[in-house]
Amino acid sequence: MGMEATAWPTNLPEDLRAHLPEGLADGVFPAGCPSRTVLDHITSKWGVLILLALSEGEQRWSELRRRAEGISEKMLAQTLKTLERDGLVLRKAQPVIPPRVDYSLTERGYELSGLLVPLVTWAYNNADDILNGQR
Amino acid sequence: MGMEATAWPTNLPEDLRAHLPEGLADGVFPAGCPSRTVLDHITSKWGVLILLALSEGEQRWSELRRRAEGISEKMLAQTLKTLERDGLVLRKAQPVIPPRVDYSLTERGYELSGLLVPLVTWAYNNADDILNGQR
DNA sequence: TAAGGTACTCACCTTTTGGTAAGTTATGGG
DNA sequence: CCCATAACTTACCAAAAGGTGAGTACCTTA
Numbered sequence: 374m375g376m377e378a379t380a381w382p383t384n385l386p387e388d389l390r391a392h393l394p395e396g397l398a399d400g401v402f403p404a405g406c407p408s409r410t411v412l413d414h415i416t417s418k419w420g421v422l423i424l425l426a427l428s429e430g431e432q433r434w435s436e437l438r439r440r441a442e443g444i445s446e447k448m449l450a451q452t453l454k455t456l457e458r459d460g461l462v463l464r465k466a467q468p469v470i471p472p473r474v475d476y477s478l479t480e481r482g483y484e485l486s487g488l489l490v491p492l493v494t495w496a497y498n499n500a501d502d503i504l505n506g507q508r
Numbered sequence: 509m510g511m512e513a514t515a516w517p518t519n520l521p522e523d524l525r526a527h528l529p530e531g532l533a534d535g536v537f538p539a540g541c542p543s544r545t546v547l548d549h550i551t552s553k554w555g556v557l558i559l560l561a562l563s564e565g566e567q568r569w570s571e572l573r574r575r576a577e578g579i580s581e582k583m584l585a586q587t588l589k590t591l592e593r594d595g596l597v598l599r600k601a602q603p604v605i606p607p608r609v610d611y612s613l614t615e616r617g618y619e620l621s622g623l624l625v626p627l628v629t630w631a632y633n634n635a636d637d638i639l640n641g642q643r
Numbered sequence: 644t645a646a647g648g649t650a651c652t653c654a655c656c657t658t659t660t661g662g663t664a665a666g667t668t669a670t671g672g673g
Numbered sequence: 674c675c676c677a678t679a680a681c682t683t684a685c686c687a688a689a690a691g692g693t694g695a696g697t698a699c700c701t702t703a
Binding site (some may be wrong): 584 | 677679680681682683700
């Protein structure tokens with residue numbers, strides 16, 4: 374309400390639509406499904422931002438902290454651990470003092486970032502329109 | 509550790525990478541940025557699932573409840589309200605008893621779902637590998 | 644001797660998110 | 674008269690996410 378929201382026609386030709394894989398073809402994810410867990414990791418508030426930052430190349434802890442503006446050390450550690458466990462992020466610690474740790478995307482993580490970047494870009498480009506259109 | 513995570517080379521030719529828009533070219537979202545808010549809406553646990561379900565066409569409240577398996581009525585209402593406010597979902601209520609309400613994607617919502625579907629598909633295809641590769 | 648740098652962990656507390664169960668609406672059918 | 678129905682709302686509570694500030698390790702530099 375307040376904005377001219379137009380409905381998208383439901384009867385588009387099949388080949389103009391993005392396709393869901395079989396098994397969730399009707400949009401149903403089984404509730405306990407592993408993909409729900411993975412989806413939660415990769416769409417988490419800080420997860421997206423970290424993957425995004427790393428899509429620009431290998432970075433140190435402190436650099437990631439700067440890029441994911443507003444993240445706490447606790448959440449940075451937690452998020453990196455989850456992504457590392459998921460095989461999306463690679464941690465390389467050098468045994469020097471003061472410590473130096475470099476984070477980068479794995480091949481799988483890089484593949485994922487290729488899907489995340491368009492999404493974030495879209496959010497960035499549409500954010501003002503979306504939030505202004507609210508009565 | 510436990511899995512053979514290989515690092516992706518950092519020095520790829522520029523044109524093989526997905527690109528971030530300027531303004532977040534170095535991967536920094538300003539902390540209070542509107543796009544953070546929008547991103548939170550569209551990557552929320554239930555938001556993704558609802559947008560996904562609606563990418564298959566117009567649906568009633570009760571149908572959405574079934575498809576987003578495990579969602580409570582409270583969260584369904586809340587999620588739909590947010591997406592409607594954001595101009596991504598269109599609500600059409602018919603003044604009949606018992607009530608009938610149909611939800612569909614707006615043009616903007618449809619555009620978004622085109623980016624979300626590949627992401628969810630990726631999660632679906634990779635979920636088992638990811639969760640099994642964890643020591 | 645003391646301070647500084649880096650990458651963390653931990654305990655404690657607050658805030659946000661989410662679930663449950665009940666109530667609401669108005670009408671048509673038994 | 675009373676129940677069922679669809680799409681909600683509300684109050685209350687539990688769980689999860691997240692912030693804060695302190696502490697740790699160890700070597701280097703001043």
